Amino acid sequence: MTAEPVLAIDVMGGDEGAPVTMKAAELARKRYPELKFLLFGDETVIGEHLSGLPKLAERSSVVHTDVEVKGTDRPSQVLRTARRSSMGLAVQAVKAGEAQAAVSAGNTGALMAMAKLGLKTMPGIDRPALAALLPTMGTDSVMLDLGANSECDDENLIQFALMGAAFARIVLGVDEPKVAILNIGEEELKGTDEHKEAAEALKIASPGLAMEYTGFVEGDKIGRGDVDVIVSDGFSGNVALKTAEGTARLVVELLRRAFRSNLFSIIGFFMSRRVLKQLRSHLDPNAHNGAVFLGLNGLVVKSHGGANIEGFANAIGVARDLITDDIAHRIREDLARFEERRAVPEAAQ
Amino acid sequence: MTAEPVLAIDVMGGDEGAPVTMKAAELARKRYPELKFLLFGDETVIGEHLSGLPKLAERSSVVHTDVEVKGTDRPSQVLRTARRSSMGLAVQAVKAGEAQAAVSAGNTGALMAMAKLGLKTMPGIDRPALAALLPTMGTDSVMLDLGANSECDDENLIQFALMGAAFARIVLGVDEPKVAILNIGEEELKGTDEHKEAAEALKIASPGLAMEYTGFVEGDKIGRGDVDVIVSDGFSGNVALKTAEGTARLVVELLRRAFRSNLFSIIGFFMSRRVLKQLRSHLDPNAHNGAVFLGLNGLVVKSHGGANIEGFANAIGVARDLITDDIAHRIREDLARFEERRAVPEAAQ
Numbered sequence: 001m002t003a004e005p006v007l008a009i010d011v012m013g014g015d016e017g018a019p020v021t022m023k024a025a026e027l028a029r030k031r032y033p034e035l036k037f038l039l040f041g042d043e044t045v046i047g048e049h050l051s052g053l054p055k056l057a058e059r060s061s062v063v064h065t066d067v068e069v070k071g072t073d074r075p076s077q078v079l080r081t082a083r084r085s086s087m088g089l090a091v092q093a094v095k096a097g098e099a100q101a102a103v104s105a106g107n108t109g110a111l112m113a114m115a116k117l118g119l120k121t122m123p124g125i126d127r128p129a130l131a132a133l134l135p136t137m138g139t140d141s142v143m144l145d146l147g148a149n150s151e152c153d154d155e156n157l158i159q160f161a162l163m164g165a166a167f168a169r170i171v172l173g174v175d176e177p178k179v180a181i182l183n184i185g186e187e188e189l190k191g192t193d194e195h196k197e198a199a200e201a202l203k204i205a206s207p208g209l210a211m212e213y214t215g216f217v218e219g220d221k222i223g224r225g226d227v228d229v230i231v232s233d234g235f236s237g238n239v240a241l242k243t244a245e246g247t248a249r250l251v252v253e254l255l256r257r258a259f260r261s262n263l264f265s266i267i268g269f270f271m272s273r274r275v276l277k278q279l280r281s282h283l284d285p286n287a288h289n290g291a292v293f294l295g296l297n298g299l300v301v302k303s304h305g306g307a308n309i310e311g312f313a314n315a316i317g318v319a320r321d322l323i324t325d326d327i328a329h330r331i332r333e334d335l336a337r338f339e340e341r342r343a344v345p346e347a348a349q
Numbered sequence: 350m351t352a353e354p355v356l357a358i359d360v361m362g363g364d365e366g367a368p369v370t371m372k373a374a375e376l377a378r379k380r381y382p383e384l385k386f387l388l389f390g391d392e393t394v395i396g397e398h399l400s401g402l403p404k405l406a407e408r409s410s411v412v413h414t415d416v417e418v419k420g421t422d423r424p425s426q427v428l429r430t431a432r433r434s435s436m437g438l439a440v441q442a443v444k445a446g447e448a449q450a451a452v453s454a455g456n457t458g459a460l461m462a463m464a465k466l467g468l469k470t471m472p473g474i475d476r477p478a479l480a481a482l483l484p485t486m487g488t489d490s491v492m493l494d495l496g497a498n499s500e501c502d503d504e505n506l507i508q509f510a511l512m513g514a515a516f517a518r519i520v521l522g523v524d525e526p527k528v529a530i531l532n533i534g535e536e537e538l539k540g541t542d543e544h545k546e547a548a549e550a551l552k553i554a555s556p557g558l559a560m561e562y563t564g565f566v567e568g569d570k571i572g573r574g575d576v577d578v579i580v581s582d583g584f585s586g587n588v589a590l591k592t593a594e595g596t597a598r599l600v601v602e603l604l605r606r607a608f609r610s611n612l613f614s615i616i617g618f619f620m621s622r623r624v625l626k627q628l629r630s631h632l633d634p635n636a637h638n639g640a641v642f643l644g645l646n647g648l649v650v651k652s653h654g655g656a657n658i659e660g661f662a663n664a665i666g667v668a669r670d671l672i673t674d675d676i677a678h679r680i681r682e683d684l685a686r687f688e689e690r691r692a693v694p695e696a697a698q
Contacts, residue, residue, distance in 0.1 A: 219591030255625075
């Protein structure tokens with residue numbers, strides 16, 4: 001799309017702020033030499049980091065602001081005060097066309113609110129969705145919506161499916177991603193009317209699209225990795241994502257406690273350390289970092305607040321891949337193809 | 350409540366059927382000598398088991414049927430043919446007052462449909478809820494609804510909270526259970542209007558009830574065990590429960606694979622076997638077995654289909670505790686107290 005894509009980085013966002021985001025930007029610069037950076041935040045802080053990173057400095061412009069969005073701020077507060085924050089300015093830069101994507105590790109609610117308000121939904125999309133990668137027994141799966149919308153109708157779910165498939169093609173590198181709708185049973189009768197109607201429409205139209213609609217999937221199958229894209233309303237998607245995180249933490253914590261319980265197991269623990277490290281790295285949120293608001297006129301990537309340098313660099317990498325492969329174009333194509341398919345009577349297909 | 354409570358057992362339900370359920374009934378008889386059993390299923394099969402279990406035979410009556418509900422049957426099929434099944438007859442026995450509770454390890458959807466249709470909701474309750482125990486880092490938590498209703502309004506959520514608290518008082522033995530509503534954030538602004546209105550009503554009324562309403566809880570906190578009761582619509586509750594199951598399986602599977610990866614870790618694995626066993630037993634569904642349909646005119650307890658003898662006996666134990674402590678009476682009391690509190694203007698409380 002763009003020979004030298006420009007990324008707007010919210011330097012101050014996240015639990016650590018500049019010490020993480022600046023080093024991550026340097027790491028991303030090494031990985032993707034074509035990138036340019038617009039760095040938003042306190043110019044003194046940024047300047048100090050850049051003085052030790054001359055190659056990054058060469059590829060960057062700094063925009064000063066001393067307004068910060070805190071993790072604890074409510075979205076309603078944020079909107080009033082924080083258009084001038086490092087996060088708000090990064091989103092504005094995308095709106096103004098100065099950058100192709102914004103990356104922030106700041107408050108999710110605030111980022112979502114500013115992204116929606118600033119960038120508006122793209123033509124053909126009624127509501128944006130927050131999409132992210134989940135670890136599974138196989139390769140990662142894409143899941144959306146993770147909380148941009150509490151309530152969704154069938155059209156929203158269909159649009160999420162199309163956007164999720166486009167995202168999966170780029171990020172997972174799968175030509176025809178398997179797409180399923182999250183439900184409380186696999187039979188066609190299950191769930192709300194919205195689920196049934198979205199499923200029906202996707203079933204009919206999907207043979208003409210660059211995806212394979214595979215039906216409903218239940219929560220216990222998310223971790224298996226049988227499908228590439230899991231489509232959900234934002235409420236249950238958010239519940240599923242957070243429940244998965246909490247359960248993984250629970251199991252690891254129980255394991256830690258159990259390992260401490262006797263001498264044999266303590267020795268066993270030391271002998272298994274590499275294994276446990278491997279487990280942790282498979283589940284490490286930093287390896288799957290970079291949730292994306294899809295369906296807006298411009299890209300916004302949300303990093304975990306607690307992401308480390310590698311994690312934030314991965315979020316930058318996601319933004320870079322989505323720009324390079326022009327996800328907006330892919331979504332527009334899919335939407336058009338879907339509407340074409342839907343217009344044809346089923347019997348004629 | 351009843352000096353000699355009678356339990357209706359669906360002997361044929363579950364993956365194994367009689368070999369598990371009959372031995373579980375015997376185990377339950379030893380634990381709770383006051384119980385009597387109505388055993389529904391193939392009389393030849395049941396008779397063979399009883400001939401080896403004379404003490405159980407003494408406390409039991411057998412009702413023959415050769416109709417069975419299969420795990421794969423659809424609820425709609427089931428309803429047409431299966432009122433004469435072991436499951437259907439067990440529910441009918443509760444309706445007729447011949448038993449105080451039915452216990453089945455059969456198809457959840459079928460059991461739910463027959464329970465709803467046969468027993469109807471109790472006065473003051475608009476919809477029944479499926480409640481179960483979840484393992485956490487602390488003591489177990491009660492969660493409901495787990496899938497009896499895809500869509501719920503604020504009144505449903507309030508009723509679930511009251512029923513869940515009554516269930517927790519009996520099963521967890523907590524005098525004033527902490528009750529929270531599952532949501533996608535902890536702030537009062539989060540979620541749908543139904544969530545906000547239910548939260549508001551519970552916040553106002555809960556000081557007068559035998560429970561403590563603690564606010565919203567997110568999915569990642571379910572596993573921490575900070576609250577005793579987690580209230581949810583049936584859709585996201587089902588998603589959360591199944592996602593937690595799937596994630597626990599994912600983590601344990603990743604662990605198993607990692608342990609196999611090198612010699613050191615294989616030795617470490619053998620030294621840690623007891624630990625891993627302990628972890629498995631903490632998460633073992635059999636230890637938390639016995640989901641309950643609350644809010645009907647009669648008790649129906651659902652066992653995991655794959656429950657072992659211990660697991661099915663635990664489900665029978667849950668039925669026994671709920672009868673002994675008269676959960677229906679407790680729910681009626683709580684409902685009346687809630688309506689009283691609600692009728693008083695907030696300022697006067």
